[in-house]
Each structure stands twice: as C-alpha cells, then as structure tokens.
Amino acid sequence: MNKQNIPDIVIQRLPIYLQALNQLLREGRGVVSSAELGHLVMVTAAQIRKDLSYFGGFGKQGSGYNVIYLIESIRAILNLNQIWPVVIVGVGNLGQALLRYQGFSRKGFEIVLACDINPSLIGTRINGLEISDINNLEENLRRLKLQIAVLTVPAACAQNVADKLVSYGIRAILNYAPVVVKAPEQVHIINIDPVVKLQNLTYYLDTKDYQGLDNK
C-alpha cells in the first residue's frame, strides 16, 4: 500500500465510514452491503467499493462487509490503534469549548497540553488540565513529542504560531483560525473554520427563496 497513490478525498471519507460502521455495530449489525453503507453516509455504493479497493478486498461480491472486520481495518489504516496526544493552542471561547468536549478521549485523542498567551488564563484549570504559558510551548512540545495541534488562535497570529508549531515537531494541524495557514508539504493541515464551511453551503442555496431579515 503506497500512501502516495491514495487520493486525500478517499482518506477524508474513511473516518465518516468508520462513524457509520460504529453506529451499525452499536445496533448489533454483523454485515453491511456497500449500498447500505453508502446510503448511511450519502455516497454511492460504487464509491464505497472503489474507496475500499485502494486498501485491498474487504468482502466478497454479494455477501457484504463484515462490520467488525471493516472497522478494525479502517482503524488500522488511519493509525487509530493508539491514543493520540493533542495540544490545543489558544484557549479562547472555542479552545475552552474543545477542552470541555468529552468526545476526544472516547475516540482515541487526549488533550495533554493547552496553552495561551493570556496571563489570566495561564495556571488555571479547564476540565482538569492546567493551561500553560505559550512561551513554554517549545519545551513542552519537545518533551511530550506531540505531532497533532489544534489551532484556535486569532487569525492575525495563526501563521506565526503555525510556523513555530512546525519547527517544534508538529506534523498535523487542525486549524480553526479563519485564515489560510501554510506549512511545508510534509505537514498536514485541515481547515475547520466554520465560515469557510458555511460559504461552501450557500452555493447550494437558492437566493430567490430568501425573504431577507425584514420578517424578523
């Protein structure tokens, strides 16, 4: 399996498949067809089969996929058979909400470091984790050998902070800042700015249907 040959868009869909498969597992299902899985995640059955074919065969034609085997295979592909430690950089409203979010630890991620520049936050605890000084970021990242950062800083300093993260060994950034952050090719960045996502959705909306705020 050569990672270079698999399109990023296929990798993007795998966690969605995993989410749907886990739902099926909770419902006690043992087998699922590509048609049903596709229906659950709103892609075609052919797309499911094509995506999975990049990683070898996961089922015989006509008999469907074994749910547990497919879950374990996708988890292995995505390197999810371990707990991934994560740093949150920037503990404003959004950073605090993420620190309080219970979903990370259940899904294989543990926030082990959170830092900010604000002296009134440094040393306080949120959800049990003490907020550290961003000035100690290099020391902390090198000690903890973290590879994943969640970037929740203002747009104006996002690039500067990202550059530092990369130089301290971070190789994957989940970027909430509303700005394009650049990094060397070997560093993977996913932009999760809600405005960018909303601006994607409005393409599909019909402006003629909309009556404006006059009715408020």
Next chain:
Amino acid sequence: MNKQNIPDIVIQRLPIYLQALNQLLREGRGVVSSAELGHLVMVTAAQIRKDLSYFGGFGKQGSGYNVIYLIESIRAILNLNQIWPVVIVGVGNLGQALLRYQGFSRKGFEIVLACDINPSLIGTRINGLEISDINNLEENLRRLKLQIAVLTVPAACAQNVADKLVSYGIRAILNYAPVVVKAPEQVHIINIDPVVKLQNLTYYLDTKDYQGLDNK
C-alpha cells in the same frame, strides 16, 4: 452554468481561494498568478486554473487574475452578496462558543436564532441574543424563513433534530455532532466534527515516531 456539473470538491475549494484572495487584497495586491494563489492555498496552479474554468475565464494566460474581480466573482458564485441568517441549535459549550464568535457577521452570516432544550438556558442572553425554546423551533424557523442551521446538539438526538430542521425548511446544515446525519438529497450537510477531522490527519502521521505518553 449548470450547478449539477461542478464537482462538490471544486465548490469546497472556492471559499479557501476567497480567503487567500482577501488576504492579498488587504496586502494591497491587484493581480495574482495561478501559481502564487496555488502556493498560498497549497494546491497546484493547474488545479486553480481548472477549478476556475468551470465558471468561465477569469484572466488571460500569462497576465494573472485581477484580485478584486476574482473576489467578486467567487462571492457571486457562492451567493455571498447578501447576509445569510443562521440558527444555532444546541447551546452547550460549543454552541455558546460559536455564539460568542465574532467572525460570522464580518463574513456574511448573522446568527438570528439560537435554541436549546435546557430550561436554565432558555431566556438567557449570549452575545445579545436571547436563547429560545427548542419547542418553538418550527414557529421561529417558519417566521424567519431560515435555510441554514448549525447543529451543536448531542449525538444521540442529532438525527431527530436534523429531521425536524429539514421539515421546517432548513436546506443546509453544518453538523458538529459526532454522528452521521442523513437528509434528503436537496439538503446539504457538512460534517465538522473535530474527531472525524483528527482521524483524517492521523493517517498521515508516523506511528513509529511516537514515543507514547510515558514521557509526559
């Protein structure tokens, strides 16, 4: 221009291009080449040209794109020449963080409705907006004629709430709940669950480099 023929992945990139173009505009730039724009958003120049070619020509070969003209064109394509009103459904940690986020109004979105099921939240104000009772959702959505919802409810009720949103006229959902939410084909859903995004990033990381939490 037939919306059916343009791949979703192209539409997904347009807001990113817009973000980069706005940065260039703030820096006083009048013209940008596909190579430079591609460098800013980390796609190839050929990809930029191909994506933009779906919407007609935006520049002459060799002379680059006019930044302002390209911004205005992309804004028109994405229906951003209006303020889009948005409802936030679920005012927990994340919903509250989004309500306090200043970035929406600057980028063409206004949160005009926020609702929750929690009696201790209903009637309180966050960032000037009074939290309404989710039981009044149908009445409020029909009155305000909203098309866009941000879904920040627990996973267990996400599908049920999404079904209601769709039946009340919502046509685009930004889904933060960590669950696959289904909707009819004419409704567009973007999943923004951070765990799914992190599980995408771990694919690219090297598990061998990681020393575990022993060093903490």
